[in-house]
Amino acid sequence: MIEEKKSLNFIEQIIEEDLKSTHKKDDLKFRFPPEPNGYLHIGHASSICLNFGLGERYNAPVNLRFDDTNPIKEEQEFVDAIKEDVLWLGFKWAKECYASDYFQQLYDWAVKMIKDGDAYVDSQDSAAIAEQKGTPIKPGVASPYRERSVEENLELFEKMKNGETSEGAHVLRAKIDMASSNMLMRDPIMYRSLHKKHHRTGNNWMIYPMYDWAHGESDFIESISHSFCTLEFLPHRELYNWFVKKVSKEGDFIPKQREFARRNLSHTVVSKRKLLQLVEKGIVSAWDDPRMPTISGLRRRGYTPMSIRKFADTIGIAKRENIIDASLLEFCIREDLNKTAPRVMGVLDPVKLVITNYEEGKEEWLETENNPEDEKAGTRKIPFSKELYIEREDFKEEANRKFFRLSLGKEVRLKSAYIIKGESVVKDENGEITEIHCTYDPKSKSGSGSEESLRKVKGTLHWVSVPHAIEAEIRLYDRLFNVESPDSDKEKDFLEFVNPDSLKVINGFVEPSLEGAGVAEKFQFQRMGYFCVDKESSKGNLVFNRTVALRDSWAKQK
Template structure:
């Protein structure tokens, strides 16, 4: 973490704890994902915070999977979470699972039963909810609340043995049905689920609730700073109650604001809907806010860490502009991505006075922002591809590209002058004819001419064909999850546009999946894993400028 900025409130707490010795002079954090989906950019903020704190204060971080619901969990999610954290640049001290503690958690529950602080409930989920009352009216005690310790111990053991069906019994803590905190009104501790667990198999048919497993797992591991998002504030009293009544290590919970990003959804449930209903191509679809999706789109680990640092750690929820995330990757790639020429909407350009069959090797710098990036050779011939938008037959004023009688510079090459065109039966231009000035060669221009426009190109005989995928925001509204109606009705139908035949300079044939380039005048692009030696595939990571803000302002007017 940066030493230049002021301390955030959690860092202040850590420094106070280290100064007064309340944590024994150590810092141990944890990142505790549920393995029921892929991690998203909001999790990245938590990862950067937890692992960053440990790094800053010479501590450590555990990766603990809170795998207490066998119905929704899968080893696919475990593997993806591991990969994402490593890719972000962090290493955990121990890899642990809440399921490692199932026996210990069961014994904790037995201890609470013996103390008269937990009981087996017969009521259904609907009946329990009705008993709890409302935030303004107290709940009512369940008839099962008066069961004896002996009967509760017997029933709980029989629950473990599998004698009851799903939903037939639960275990509840006995706290206070009139508490102003709804989470303290005899919350559930265990439920029955006859389901195969990804690690423990069929050994268990009762599983601890998240609120019971989470705090005790922190305590078992002796986590010094248990960092959660703001929605867990009401849970803290229950977290502390369990620790106090069990007389175990007093791990303490601290809350910070979760990351909310506009023009997307951050709910794993909603992201799962998008995947399962095939609105996107998978969890790693480059339009998704998942870490794997951002990685596939071409985002770097450094840019995401930088974004999380810029967002900061607060106590109040807010919505972060998607454009800040784009700024972070744009800022990095401007410095690090080699330049390349790619023509996305090609039209043929023939230079009539350039010798047919002649091929010239022209020098081009790889990255003007990086003096150590070197240069490359580009083949130049009399037949090129240029962008269709770079030629107009009847150009308006202040159009500084190519047209009849108009001159423009070909990047790293020569000045050319538009002469004539061929068209098809529908009036579409199929070929542009131009002449070049031999003395205007870039880097040694002796023509004395100055032109206002420079366009990119590729040699038709040497160019490599490529598929280019242009990605944009997945939703058309800032907060699709809060709008009336189905959030999926706000999906941006133009969030993916596929260009099947673009042309790129031949050197890109050596590019590997994950390599990033700035396509001159077009944006930043990354080689997709779908890319093969037969066909290159590029994903647009981000445009050169914040085009969305400009379009949004125009639409607002």
């Protein structure tokens, strides 16, 4: 069978065209450039998969470069988390780089631009600079400091670097064109004064480069062939090229910026600023809260690297922004875990089931399959006894013909065990059922080979033996927001749309094989969904996060 060749996305088409005209295969080099001011989210995962995926496709190096140009918001914690996320997704970078590695070179180039008349120190405040920039239909007005002498500019710029001027007193601006139709070309700021300690360079620098100045020059220094950015950076491309041209000479290898559309995930937000608000206001517990769209949050919830990479591959690369339904991400993790997660039994809302004709004190260890989707998964033994827990919703005293679970006078099979028949119930003073009494057919044991064991009944229930049950804390997670696009209404605070039922904590019971389950181990609780062991779990205190339900319950609500 001939495998169908996958069509190229428009980014790959750009590279292929360049390979035919301007580039050699050995020229190809990519980068992933996160700012270490927060944790990476599912949108970053798509960018990671794009850049490192291109590296794998073309056997080209990919740098991990931290855009650490703002010491106010950046921390080593975020650097470490980003590296962990990239590695967890299964990618390795060729070189670990930082914009701060190039601070001296960037400064030297800025000095040269001042000497060449291409940059000047502006001593206005930010409000005045913004007003003078004009509007898209009204040209800007030149700063009164635009024609400062080279000598004065150099002197002020050095004082800025040494911290001899106050924060906000001066900025360094590129001298381009105050009448340009592209607002970003109207003498953009290259440096601002910040008397803040940097997590890598300490107090060595009192000025820090702006993103537009550091970005293209870092690409140029590293000989990046293709610099892929999200669509909001399209207007920045002209400035990117202008800056690179100022520091390069004829014959130098010039990087190329190209843009792709950001993909937003429904029922959440992916703005780092808004994610930070969720953390700071205590709406979620931390950046890795399993409700967060961060990679660390998805990992803690039980998502796998392959499921996220599959999601990124499925949504692909586009030129237009759109919202991706969270159901697609959930579909990807179901598909992955269905093949790999062991099937176990856990009862989330227990009610006691007593088998009246089962011998008192007797226990059996029954064989059950670990995963029918995996031939190598094998089997395990589970204990069976007179008293079991089943799900409360799996029993009705009276039921119609479409209810295929347990009811009085009807039969069901207990998974990997016997056929039982509902006989009676015991209730408390409030009419709540506390026990269900039933009888079992001793000849109907699963896999016994007897004629009775082959008898068919319509319902099969999961269960846990009461004497052997392990109590566990179960955390049931739902969508973090109860609307598809919580930050689309500019007149409302996105926090108004937080789903109050995004987390429900209950106590349930699981089979004894899970007693020693380790952090991040993943399981399918029969009929209840996929779960993983949370990092707060410990011996004697099992905690499970529900990764995803077995079916998409949200589809019914649309």
